[in-house]
Amino acid sequence: MKPVLLLLIMMMSMAAELWAQTTLRIRGSDTLGAKLVPQLAEAFKKQGHKVSFDIAAEGSSTTFTNLASGTAEIGMSSRKVKADERALIRSKGALLHEYELAWDMICIVINKNNPINDLSKKQILQIFAGDIKDWSEVGGTPGPVSIYTRNTSSGTYRDFIAMAMKGREYGAQSQKMAGNEQIASEVGSNMNGIGYVGLAYAQSKDIKIITIGGAEPKVSKMKQYPYARPTYFYTCGEPTGTTKEFIDFCLSGAGEAIVAKVGFIPLTLAK
């Protein structure tokens, strides 16, 4: 058995050393990874680049662990890097490079049959913190509020705390969903549901976007909307070769067209 095992181990270790350089491994945010980046990747390949993509989108927190351990070439994140994460990468002897990719707005969505159209920032805070338990408290049809949030590793989860919750936690009754789409479909099927999704995911037909104190999440009105945020690409050290080409492509005109199509706000418009 032992020689066989040894041989196996040897085979594996030999193979582990071999990583073809033309695979771009992209890890991180679901907001970016579920829709935008796969499409950017497809378009990039269509341009004739010989590269294969490896995309896993489990949440922004995975971005930096993967970059630090060298298991990703590009990290995508819907929030800015935290100080301790930067320090983590720094401690591996590499510098973190940051690229603003596009802007996103977090839309508050409710079921389309809910008569409410507008909520104030304070009401949003109270609803997500669990203070407001019933729709009648904000002038809606009586019924207990069901809150849908993203799972805890998501950048949107943290961004929303920072932008809307004034440091408070989500109410214990909130349900943690795996992705934006799942929130959209649950809110769509629950008359009393409320949740937040990235602008790109708010097109589902059973939900409607509400305005926040009159501000609409629209590209033209981004400055007034309280829950708008940039999204980022991160690389470990100065990108080279295909990695650089891909990032350049994403920031180019062709990339921005895709960004806009998917429902994000291209940088040129956001500025």
Add this chain to the structure above:
Amino acid sequence: MEERLAPLERQSLGCMLLKKKKLNALGFDTQKFIRFFFASNASVTIIVLVLIMLMLLREGAGFLKTYKYELETYRHAGLEFCDIVDRPLAQHQQLTSRLRRALGASLDTISQHARNRRDAYLNMKRQIEEESSLQREALSVALEQTPSAGDKIIEPLRTQLAIAGVKSAMSLTVRSFFSLDEADKIRAELSQLSPETKDIPAFLKQLNDHFSTSDKAAKKSFATLVKATEIFEEAPETLQEILIEIKEHVLQTKTAANEFNTLKSGRLKLLEAAENTQNPVEKADLLKEAAATQAMPVDFHQRIKLVTSRADELAEKVHQYITAIQKAAANLPTRGSPAHAIALLDEVHHELPLHVQEMQTAADEIKTWSPDKPVSFLTVIGAFFFGSNWITNSSWQDSFGFVPLLTGSLIISLIAIVIATPISLMAAIYSNQFASEREKELIKPVIEFIQAIPSIVLGFIGISVLGDLIKDVSEVTWLQWIPGFPIQERLNMFNAGCLLALMAIPTMFSLSEDALNNVPEAYVDASDALGATKLQTVFRVIVPSAFSGMAAAVLLGIGRVIGETMVVLLVAGNRIAIPDFSSGAGVVFQPAHTLTGIIAQELGEVSRGSTHWQALFMVGIVLFCISLIINWCARTFVRRFEQFKA
């Protein structure tokens, strides 16, 4: 096979004559070696079991230490100080929520009709806009074009929209709040909706006005309640202001402490890297970087003084707050509102003294609070095993209490077992004792097929079909007597429990059928000989003697259910909270999170070695122990009853 069949170690004649050298120096013997080879393979199972435990412990055991450190920072930085006041203050929000609901219910008595009419109109408007969205969009695109498209293009679009609008308006079902005349008016108005007219339709305006007047009237007639609610809601504002100030301060302390630690460990790594590198330029670089990350440690004592010095001020504010809410509560009317609202107000009156008392204790507690109280390991273990909050990636304080997860897992398993046990035992008894050969030929493969269905497929069924099915059933009027109906969430514990029941059935069925099969033929013969009927034989002789096996089957079914991951991850609804048992049996229709689900959902996303990572491995250890305990119970069950039988 038994040992007496040991091989006859006889050497062949040729061997003996030629005296071939055998490799038995060092005791090496082919047969022994082969035997050893197989034995070592057999021991793999033991090794794996031990390795599982070791791996879980290696990654998870550090949890106690890191979590202890986190709790210490929580105390030293003063976060605990804030929470002493903040926790009971959360009750204020609950009370306010009740007041708001009571107010809403009271106002509804006057303004509900007007509001319903307005909302119904708006819904119809949306419906029509949706139905004719194709034409509407085309028209608005054409209108927005610069230079403007000529009438030639716009006109046909207009007519198309008008046709579509009329068509959908005609098929509109107008709800009963509107009279027939009004219905016609609505249809006429809605059919003319166009992106060109910016005015609000006349009837909608009328409805809006009507609503605002009736709302005003309502607010006037319940003025005391409105006023009292407002005062109540605003009561803690000054208290919160000062609390927020302190919170910011302590949060800074905590962040600084954490950052210092990361930088410190990072610097150590940089220095180590500098040590190992040969290249002098790189070495200088690394050393420079290490120097750049030099940071001052946080002086907890200095910073906490600022916090504790404000304790008296804070206590003062708490007392002010208490008087304010008591005054507001005294002004709450006790009559005049509908019964539902009165009940809510009564609840507020009932719970207020308790809240006041809690705030009093909090006010006393902050004065005597000290940041230097040590955190014992017992506290840490208690915080994990009895903590009722699982909050991660928090901006305030992470906490890892696994009670909500455990309750979720237990309730879901209970549902599954309650459903699966009778069905699978019935099926086992039937197919073993009553079924014809042909029926058996159907049942057995079906059971084996269920066993082969991957759990993810069942999870998918739960998310795509069963959830909606349960929700639809719960809205049927003549089923409203069932507690918890109509249900709100389609992803809930009951949904998961049903699917898990299906997964548990094969295990329970085949094991209990084996148990029935193992009942000695003699028992049956004896029973028959005594003149027992078939039923008597089955239920008085066969089932009791197979009881131990069937009980073990149920136990192993529980093991299967509690360890199942994908179904609960997809279907259980992922709400990390101890379910609200106040709704009785309806609790099963609430969402929950589970031990297995939390690992699957969060493990892929946390950095290795963090407290969160270790906490998840701790959950894994608990799961592993549960599975061992269940297995052990099942074995003892079988043994004890077998002894008893003998």
Add this chain to the structure above:
Amino acid sequence: MINTPIQPKIDPANPFVGRHSRNQTLESFVRWVLRCGTLVIVSVTAAIVLHIAVKGAPVALSREWPFVNVAFLTELPSTLHVIQDNQGHIIETDVNGADAIKMELGANLREEKTISYSGGGILGPIVGTAMLVIVSVGVALFLGVASAIYLSEYASHGTFIEMVRLAILNLAGVPSVVFGLFGLGAFVLTAPVFTNSPLDRAIFTLPLGFTTLSFQGWDTCVLSGGFTLAFVILPVIITASEQCLQAVPLEFRETSMALGATRWQTIWRAVLPFATPGILTSSILGIARAAGETAPIMFTAALAFKDKLPWQKDQISLPADASLFAHWEQNIQRFLAIFTESVQALPYHIYTLAARIPQNEYSERAQYGSVFVFLILVASLAATSIWMRRSLRAKYKW
């Protein structure tokens, strides 16, 4: 359900008992209650299978020859583009077709929706699952059969054997997600690798001169996932193999030994040949189990999206004067690299489809199609196993 009419049995000992005595009524009542319980199981299963078949079969099968949707089974998953024109016509296409259609529509284009993972087919996940199954069943069969031989042929008593049996029982009860944790800790993060530059997470490194044996793990890859799955199915394989070995009559062994064969010769020549078909049959069940598990591969092997098959790799072209050995080495490395990559796997793909993308008429196609294919694969494995077991039982009658 087959309902055999209940024929009231006339007790030969007492033919005068009434045809409908209280006992008989009771018995037929109880019989029906029990039958209903059984019926519930059968009908629920049938309903689920029917639902999936009705929704999924049109995607995976086709009316014309070869009766399967070849594109769905031979394409990689991709994003689905749904293009709607101003007349409300809907065109579904992939990224390559989208531009041409948009060009053609021009101003008539109303909107373009994109749904991730819903286009293309499911070849990637199928291949990934197949690779995971090959690795896991390979490992599990080797270990499992060897363990079973020891348990059945060498020893059946003793503390060691008791411990092994206890371990097998307990291993069978360990939740699959705990296996996932184990795989993550053991294979992804600790397993030994030969490398020249050990990572600092390695718990132990052993310099060997030309290279270093570093216990730094294999990362998420087919090997990690396959080994994890192997231990998930190991108890099943051991138990099944042991049963098959036990079923070989004792006389075979006695005869063999009486002829002077050693214990090993007996096992190799007189026991294994008769047990192998049975062992293989039961191992098919192990395949079904390994293919169906999701939790163990979540952190060890599976990937949400990958746009190439494992062996599709761009090769670094060797210099023209490269020796034969270099080519040979490269080919070997290429082959091995297949197993050191993360793959898409069918169960994880279904998880992604169920949790990460919306439920609407466009995504339904991919969702139900994948579930249908997956169910068919697993069910046919189980059916083969059952059928083979029956035919074996008929063939070997000792």
